Amino acid sequence: MTPWVLLFWLVLATNGSKIDEGPELAADQILEEAVLEAKFFDYRERLGINDRRTLEVFFQLFDLWIMLYRLNKADEALKEVFPACEWRQDDLTIQAIQALAFTRWKQGRFKEALTWFHQMEGLLGKSAALCENIGHTYNSLGMPAEAEMYFVQSLMFLSTNSTMEKSNKGGVLLGLAGVREKQSKLLEARESAQEAYDLYKKRDSKNGWESSLTAKAAMTLSKLALKLGDLEEAEKRTEEAVRLFESTSGEDSPLLAGAFKRLGEIRMAQERWPEARSAFHSAYKLEAIKDAFDLTEVVIIHQHLSDSHLGKGELDRKSFRPYFPTIAQVLKRVYDMKQDGNAGAYYKLAGEFFVLGEDCEAGKSLLSAAVALLETESSIDTSGMVQSCKDLIGYCGGTSK
Template structure:
């Protein structure tokens, strides 16, 4: 029998609210719970994903999406998808699942809301995630995991005061006499406080908090006998602060450790790998190892080009970092830029699917410059023309210099201004 809205439950009462709190608690800590069950191995997760996807589609056909058996499979599958960053798959499934859980007004509605919030967070749609987390707070009240999630979201939005408030609340509820959470579950809030201290430019304090979180996760890994992605994330936080403090060798060691753990637990194509490669590129730049920096930045660039939650801002930063590792770093080798053509082409396909505004125009300019540097004016000049058409009508920021640089390179491609190449390489355009 298929269940649907006609079978709607009454509004949530005290007993059902208690179950919702329990369901939220379990879902908020789902990642940690799974880590406790066994090693995080991406190979195992992919096998589980295939089996659960087949089961989910089978149950939808047999029982309908409103049936609790189908919903139970979805939420089990969601845990795998979120770890593997299958954000597009989650989005497609939530179109069907959210209407199926919202009318219930019970723990399944809370779990659906939580899934939506987590997905929006991973997609860098942090304001939407924050609204959903606060909606949950209104439904089920405060808890240590929920306060931690809200704190991380405020941190991502650049609101350290609000973030610190929620991280402290998370630690308060975690350490309450009636709490059933152990002290080794404080790592997430400590990492959050490290992020707060970073935004306050208190590098030493931020590093101390990150190190405390790392020590907690590392001790758990040793106790269980396997490594975890949480340890990798803490290692990345320590690495970031060591880089800020100028401790380059320590920063590189932690970034390399994180990279190995991310590959083991999340896979070689995980966006987490991109973050680690970028960090390594930044460290290599500080060390003057420009060849190694280029390789690291390019690996990060390739991963950003194909990830579900496409972030043009991150792409632009990586592109500029990659160019900086070339220009002014010794004799210019034109052939070196051709290595990046395929990656730029992948990004261009996705940029053309976005709103065609000044942001898109900025990337067309960068990509056009890349092709010109690699001696491919046939590909570069049209991109520069597209950049001009979008940038010259942009009103949010002053784009005159970008438009001029693009037009000058178009002229260079036409062969009328040979001296422009040297000007560009000197950073005068």
């Protein structure tokens, strides 16, 4: 092993235990972010991007950006930082590859992330952390067999680790839980998730503060509990996750979007319709501002929100109006996307909500835009969607040809 590779593993081991250095407080992280950003920009200006001191500050900043999901900032900075590190062939080169892999993973660009993780594997060989990251990536790509192989290898490395309390065994166990869930082994999945949750709770108790890792384990437990029909447990764990994500990552964290969506699903199953609507709307607002904007996820939440209004077979038109500002935020993002059938499908959904909320003028404009895009879509049959748009335009007193 060359000296620079050995140095990298020492750096990685230090980074891996940051959760034990102090509580994750969103307000403190935002303040630290501002200080590090100012320092990074100052060093870049005075010392240049190729200076080691500048790059070391960047990687401190990058850790915060990843925790706070500042993915656009990270992506933009890496365009300059990655070339500055690539030529060095030292620990900073590996940190740059790792940073790019993590950013692509958080952006949902899993195939690209996998390529970079495997490049690290080729340079450094296998390790517990790297096998875990590759396992999570394969799992996200829907390749459970490959994911399980890497998670098992990660656990083998961890079994020889004398500082187990500082390892991320919990993360590997959560990965295994995800793999087993996809294989419909729900009880085994719950067992793995519970072990991970217990490990994180024990570490929280030892440290004297709670962590976002505990929240992620609680989310996995809530998902499995919901699938197993244990609504009480699902609700308890989801509410815990919401509280922890808010305190550790901030009220605008995209991690909360999934938690609120889960809470809405639980409320729907409990037939608590107003509370379900509130949870889904919270998820919707967070999806609207995410750096890694995902229109598919937005559409799913929109449909859930619509279903929560129809739960009792009642329709209060005024109750749709609070959604208008959120939809307007999403529309800004969709306008910047390729204008195709996907965009048209969202314009249709948005237009329907405006019509339901008695704003026919805004609704007609969106429905007309939807018709224009959906009529030219050739990949699927959109005739039913087009006719539905035209019917609503006609209802609003417009032309429905």
